[in-house]
Amino acid sequence: MPQDHCTSCAKPDLAFAAHDHAFCAADALARAHTLMADRGQRLTPVRQRTLEILLESHHALGAYDVLARLAADGFGNQPPVAYRALEFLEEQGLAHRIRRLNAFAACMHPGESHSAAFLICRLCSLISEAPADPVLKALATSAGGFDIETTTIEALGLCPACQGHPR
């Protein structure tokens, strides 16, 4: 029974490693509550539920997948319901948009740096956040006189577990 918990989420490939995900998700949710309280922001029922849905796994979910889940839970079933909640979570750094997949994933270490680098496994679709700071530094240097405000950094490839399997 491989167990780990999410204070070690800073490891590059935590999502790919076996860990106690129930704890992982609960921890992220608790941190979200604290953060929102600190910032005077409201983690309303739809928003919280949306975050919980994203936290169920280290996969990205499309807005319409989230919407279906929300609708099943009694919330509205029109696209803006999902998009608004997701947009809020993203603004607050509680979720990230994965542009490569047109999908969204929960942030696994909210409250830390607002930028992130994502590793997306092409086989199992698991998503992990890698340390972004060195990458951002390199990008800033490469950018010369360009003033960077926000970044999208995503890598598609094979996670450690899927590298064994060929194909």
Place this chain on the structure above:
Amino acid sequence: MPQDHCTSCAKPDLAFAAHDHAFCAADALARAHTLMADRGQRLTPVRQRTLEILLESHHALGAYDVLARLAADGFGNQPPVAYRALEFLEEQGLAHRIRRLNAFAACMHPGESHSAAFLICRLCSLISEAPADPVLKALATSAGGFDIETTTIEALGLCPACQGHPR
């Protein structure tokens, strides 16, 4: 009359600097022809025209913008016409998909590294390719045991020229 030409395109912010764009575009197109010949790939009329359209400026164009142009030139006017040409160009490294914008831009130094880092000006929408190698190196390091196959690296912000203007 500020003049520059595209052998100096390796400069991070060439697209943002004044330059002889007619030469810039012609050069990229010529290089594309050479490359395709070398690789035994066919730069057919739709494909070439698509590339020319993208090369008209350092802006990204949506697939439907490209499609409208192609249709006006007598090519088919159904989405696959544009998407197929764009996909081909991307596979060949002659164009890039800018995920942040759901749009496509011509590659300004085809034949070189297949990965790139993009700088997107939020005001003037100009797009520039920055040296990606240092960024890719940093990303590979951050990625630990994850095996990176392809990357999406984009920065949104203000180009040198637009930094003067407030807003």
Place this chain on the structure above:
DNA sequence: GTCATATATGTAATATTATCACATTACAAG
């Protein structure tokens, strides 16, 4: 408490981006 305001949600309609399936045409090798 209650009122006024700002914030958040519900809903309908529509816009934008992207893919699938299949018929037809052009090309290149033998």
Place this chain on the structure above:
DNA sequence: CTTGTAATGTGATAATATTACATATATGAC
């Protein structure tokens, strides 16, 4: 020239995202 492969044309549809506007709910002033 014929034959197999690659490329294109076309219609239909899927998937993603936004706009506009009505309704409700929370929050702060009084």
